[in-house]
Amino acid sequence: MKSAVPIIEVCNLVKRFDEVTAVESLTFDILEGELFGFLGPNGAGKTTTINMLTGLARPDSGTIRIAGIDCSSIPKAAQHLLGVVPDESNLYPELSGFDNLCFCGALYGLRKGERQARAWKLLERFGLSEAADRKFAGYSRGMKRKLTIAAGIIHGPRILFLDEPTTGIDVASARQIRQLIADLNIGGTTVFLTTHYIEEAERLCRRIAFIVSGRLVRIDTLDNLMRPTAGRHVVQFDVGEGAEALCEAIAGVFDHVQCRAVAKGALLVEACEPVRIGPMVRFIEERGAEVSEARKLRPSLEEVFVGITGIAAAAMQEEREKRGKEGGE
């Protein structure tokens, strides 16, 4: 599905707000049909980048080409190709779900019959048919997210920008949305996804960029990003208090392993060969600690992210939990 033709070309993009540099020298390409992940903590410049790419903000310098159209000086030039799902559901509270979709279709010039047919199809696909005539204001948060995504794709955009699509919604809705994103991409839509959920990007995206403080710190395919973790074995032991002291003891005795204490009384043991859990548990319990659980961890993109950006994944988790609470819709 993915072609070798870049559909988005960004070169040396800079955006400043007074003294703050929100985006600095951003350069990257996205290929047509790609599902591209854009990861970073709050304030990293993700939304500012999306705003510049979609014509909601003007870059201070640098160039943006979308499907060959120069959008640097005319931000609205390629908007007919784009679908945008913002980080907050921003449809019209006083309109019904169906009317919201029809209105969004009309904004892209769809005729009445066509936009109504597409609206019904999308409502069915998103499981919202029964709520079609209800006002958007009365929708649950998950329903609002789904309808906002439907509104972003009603005109069949070539490129879809998704800003935090699953933040603050229930697990079932998030799973359904992830499946929809994957299906859209399989159908040929280029997807630009920003998310706090690293595991979401890992599951969906084939290429990922990490952005921190407005700078692109790494951009690569998921396979290449994960390569350093290949052949590594990680086991987590939940030991309660004293995890740090145990780590030092383990490192002193077991030569081939690396050990570090992590949050909530757990320690991570890493090695280049399989970690033998039995001797390790006995060693820990001989020192008076109780191992309540030991489990093998699959190396994840989260570790790669932490390694590259130096930003603790726990901090990202905290941020998204906070956003989930604040985003009461």
Add this chain to the structure above:
Amino acid sequence: MSRWVAFWNILLKDMRAYYLKPPNISWGLIFPLAWTGMFFIKAGGVGDLLALLPGVVAIAILFGTTSMLAVTVTFEKRNRSFERLLLAPMPLGLLMLAKTAGAILFGSANALVPLAMAAFFTDLSRVVWVAVIPALVLIAVSSTFLGLFIAVSVSEVFEAQTFSNFIRFPMIFLCGLFFPVENLPAWLRPLSYALPLTYGVDILHRGFGTVGMLPAAMDFGMLLLFCAALFLVCLHNIKRRWIV
């Protein structure tokens, strides 16, 4: 063609969502009715009704347009639904014309209320409709763009309401609605000539049979100039403030 589909649907959506809602219809009816009634009582009857109509009609349009537009645009900007419009593949100028068209129609419809009332009490056959109708529309357009200017200048709904009142109420006294501009102190007159409503009201005075202050061509020219200037300033401010 697709741009006009968008234009028409933005207008329809605004009419349904805002202007044709019962509170706004009642505002559109009651406000001009109240003003007309007040001046009837003050004038002691219907004797000089034609002299009162320009002021009442202009106020009905001014308040109908600015109240609604300044608030609805600020509200949509605040809940970010305005971003949907900014993302639509249509030129910003056409988008803002679509967004203001509802207010222009609503304001023009408001003007019909005192006119319809007056038709029951006085003979309107002497009214020069070829001057009055375009003047009504141009007053509605300039007032709407004034409302848009207010909406673009503020970020909160309450600020829009406060700012609107700071502009509208002085206009009532400065634009020759009820007191001729010539009767104002000399130092206030330049301010009158800097307000679009002054020229619209002057056309209405002439159209309803009283004496005009300036030549009709100048009044129409100035009104058109104000409409164009206000719209261009609004577009510039939208680009500067909203597409940052």
